[in-house]
Amino acid sequence: MQSKPPPRAAARRLPRDQRVAVILQTARSVLRDRGSEQFLTSEVAERCGTSEATIYKYFPTKRDLLIKAAEDWFEEFLSDDYPARTSGPLKDRLYHAIWWALSFIRREPALSRFVLMELRADPAYRTMRIYQQNREVVERVMGVVEDGRKSGIVRDDIPMRLMRDMIFGAIEHQTWAYLRREGDFSVDDSAGWITEVILGGIVVNQPADRHLSEAVDMLEKVTASLRKQAGPKR
Amino acid sequence: MQSKPPPRAAARRLPRDQRVAVILQTARSVLRDRGSEQFLTSEVAERCGTSEATIYKYFPTKRDLLIKAAEDWFEEFLSDDYPARTSGPLKDRLYHAIWWALSFIRREPALSRFVLMELRADPAYRTMRIYQQNREVVERVMGVVEDGRKSGIVRDDIPMRLMRDMIFGAIEHQTWAYLRREGDFSVDDSAGWITEVILGGIVVNQPADRHLSEAVDMLEKVTASLRKQAGPKR
Amino acid sequence: MQSKPPPRAAARRLPRDQRVAVILQTARSVLRDRGSEQFLTSEVAERCGTSEATIYKYFPTKRDLLIKAAEDWFEEFLSDDYPARTSGPLKDRLYHAIWWALSFIRREPALSRFVLMELRADPAYRTMRIYQQNREVVERVMGVVEDGRKSGIVRDDIPMRLMRDMIFGAIEHQTWAYLRREGDFSVDDSAGWITEVILGGIVVNQPADRHLSEAVDMLEKVTASLRKQAGPKR
Amino acid sequence: MQSKPPPRAAARRLPRDQRVAVILQTARSVLRDRGSEQFLTSEVAERCGTSEATIYKYFPTKRDLLIKAAEDWFEEFLSDDYPARTSGPLKDRLYHAIWWALSFIRREPALSRFVLMELRADPAYRTMRIYQQNREVVERVMGVVEDGRKSGIVRDDIPMRLMRDMIFGAIEHQTWAYLRREGDFSVDDSAGWITEVILGGIVVNQPADRHLSEAVDMLEKVTASLRKQAGPKR
DNA sequence: GATGAATGAGAGTTCATTCAT
DNA sequence: GATGAATGAACTCTCATTCAT
DSSP states (O other), X not given: OOOOOOOOOSOSSOOHHHHHHHHHHHHHHHHHHHTTTTOOXXXXXXXXXXXXXXXXXXXXXXXXXXXXXXXXXXXHHHHSOOOOOOSSOHHHHHHHHHHHHHHHHHHOHHHHHIIIIIGGGSTTGGGSHHHXXXXXXXXXXXXXXXXXXXXXXXXXXXXXXHHHHHHXXXXXXXXXXXXXXXXXXXXXXXHHHHHHHHHHOSBOOOHHHHHHHHHHHHHHXXXXXXXXXXXXXX | OOOOOOOOOSOXXXXXXXXXXXXXXXXXXXXXXXXXXXXXXXHHHHHTTOOHHHHHHHOSSHHHHHHHHHHHHHHHHHHSOOOOOOSSOHHHHHHHHHHHHXXXXXXXXXXXXXXXXXXXXXXXGGGSHHHHHHHHHHHHHHHHHHHHHHTTOBOSSSOHHHHHHHHHHHHHHHHHHHHTTXXXXXXXHHHHHHHHHHHHOSBSSOHHHHHHHHHHHHHHHHHHHHHHHTOSOO | OOOOOOOOOSOSSOOHHHHXXXXXXXXXXXXHHHTTTTXXXXXXXXXXXXXXXXXXXXXXXXXXXXXXXXXXXXXXXHHSOOOOOOSSOXXXXXXXXXXXXXXXXXXXXXXXXXXXXXXXXXXXXXXXHHHHHHHHHHHHHHHHHHHHHHTTOBOSSSOHHHHHHHHXXXXXXXXXXXXXXXXXXXXXXXXXHHHHHHHHOXXXXXXXXXXXXXXXXXXXXXXXXXXXHTOSOO | OOOOOXXXXXXXXXXXXXXXXXXXXXHHHHHHHHTTTTOOHHHHXXXXXXXXXXXXXXXXSHHHHHHHHHHHHHHHHHHSOOOOOOXXXXXXXXXXXXXXXXXXXXXXXXXXXXXXXXXXXXXXXXXXXXXXXXXXXXXXXXXXXXXXXXXXXXXXXXXXXHHHHHXXXXXXXXXXXXXXXXXXXXXXXXXXXXXXXXXXXXXXXXXXXXXHHHHHHHHHHHHHHHHHHTOSOX
16 A cells, blocks of 8 residues: 655645745756656655645646746746856857856756757747747857957858857757766866857868968068167167 | 447558558658657557557567667668768868758658657667667768868867767757748758858958958058168158 | 446545545455456456546555455454463364464455465565464464474474474365365364374374283283193183 | 567478377477466467467367366376385385375476466366376375275274375475475475374374383283293193 | 468556545 | 545557458
């Protein structure tokens, strides 16, 4: 016989808001531990010392609970935010933004996985708050690119959407195994390389280029020696 | 009252191979229509006019059926293959390979989705035939990069894995909405832009340009100083 | 057309303990009527006017239900217990204990059959409560034998295990047909004879008898020879 | 996909009798290896290189096959028989018969288990050939007891049925674990002890008995000395 | 005589969700 | 506001048995 459930731990008769908060927190922890596929309403109820019926009082559907929990979670992440870097060389700023996006995944793999692999598939995804939240992350990175464009550093023939796909495609691909709980990754390294390739591509400096820079070197020397030769001038 | 089920539509008593083929085809179509999560053996049985027991006669497990169906499907794609382009400029060859990978997704979104989002997560993925099949696609693209490296065109400081993640991350991200049945994409355009960015990055000024303009600057200074040195002329 | 199932007969919404009790009682009756091999959870559900899901709410497994039902059943038997007889002649005490064991089988053949023929074969049998319960019965009988040994009445060269096997082998064999619902047996008679044979064996001449008759023989001879020696007497 | 069954090994188109014989032999081996609960018609078919349909041509039912196989098996055992010992002391003959019954179990535990635990439960058991076969074994043992009775060695107040139950109850209980594949037993030891207890019971020679035999000893001495005293007589 | 193909009829579970109290 | 009780509706898988060829 199933052992009797332990007597409810949590306070009964919480005001609505608190009850909701408790449930959401618990749902978050279940989502973290089990992933969305093994997410059972019964486990949420058990962990927060309520009944499943109570949960269904506040959330019409398991999925609603799941989404709300994810959104709150995401919100929290966004609010204890690093300030975006808005000045400095483009490369540094891009690195910083990508690093930040990667660190989100690193810190909350379960949430990331749920958002990236489940919610994004939902037909209603675009109407969810979490869609907007996710956009914030994307915007922060793409904002840097946009700035680069405005100041003429970034090519303006490449569609923004493509650049976005490449950057976030790379981010997700790099973190795939980690999201699967099958490996780890270095936020710093990944951010570094992605930035590097995005900015400069994978093609070696052309030979022509090398010769030119040698030429520049020589000219610098010539210039310097001419200066000396000219003596203390004015 | 449920009226008696209509007599089985499909031919009964098929020879083994044909029955297997019918089941696999049907499974493929169910996978296409429903996705792997809503894939029911009962629906496969119904659609091909057999009983579920018959299906289980030939496939030990629902998952086995699913995988076998996917593998055959993939096989079919790989066999009416375009020849890989093995000569010509790196850019053309890379474009061609990426184009080919994209066209797979374009032609078989349901299959792609299943492979990319379900099977890849399976612990046994690496031991499946489909893993090898998928590798073929990846290898074909990365082979081009490798060649580029050997001939010194591609930077050899960037880890291959990163390049792979960027290319396929970009491919998958570009096709994401399409896999979700939410949009479309142009194989040609996507392939073109991905190639472009991967090879050259997103920054306007190629190093060659930068060096060149520095050189010009200096030459101007040198010229100016030589002029002064020459004294008041004319 | 199946007419709509009649509204559930049994009271709905029983408190947990009552529901569990109802299920256990029902399970017991199904076990009695069908035996463990034809024991269907669906029949239990039907008979007690619940759904199978309700049963699985309280019992994780069909087998668990079966075992719990058997254990409770056994418990009930053990609790309306006859006191063991702890004094008096060995024979009486052994008779009493065997009688008690037989009466268990007599009263609950279905349960006995399940325990003796199914559970005993279970790898986990030794860890079950019912194993302990069964031991109580065995111990009560063997305790008498043990006492007999201590007081020198019982031979101490025969392995206890063998004696146990003989006593319970005899008990089970005697009751076999009854367990099969094919006949009946008298608890009194069986107990009497088993006690008799176990204690004394099946051979007519007890050693005491043999010696006695030898002695008589010899005395007759002695008498005869003494008569001769005394000469022709009247 | 289930791998194709290997091409049939056995000759096709066997005459009826041979086919039946092959099936029966195979069924026996499956019964031996798997026990009757895991006995699958599919495995029989596979092992003897026929189809299940062929089996059903000759045996209307799985159970029929099982029974027929067991009967043939038993027959074989009975025919390469030890001759029963028909002379000598009762104890030796009983030992021999019990030993023989035990050795059957020892040699064919799977068959024994099937007969003792499955078939015996069948309502039609009494009408089966195997019931008669089993009786042969029982008779051989009980024949010895019967002889003992006739010659006055065995008590005639104990019901034969009880003696039978005690002897075979003891045999089965002793071999229980072995039939469960959980242990082993010594045919010699078991036979020895069972014989011992059955014949003599478990009670120590009574003290009275001891005194009597001492008395006999003394009388023998008296008789002897009287004889001497009487001198060479006649 | 032989068999490949096919299946009816379940079995045991699982879980999100409802509702009377 | 809270919940214990209850369940509908699936789902995957098994196997003895039948039948057209």
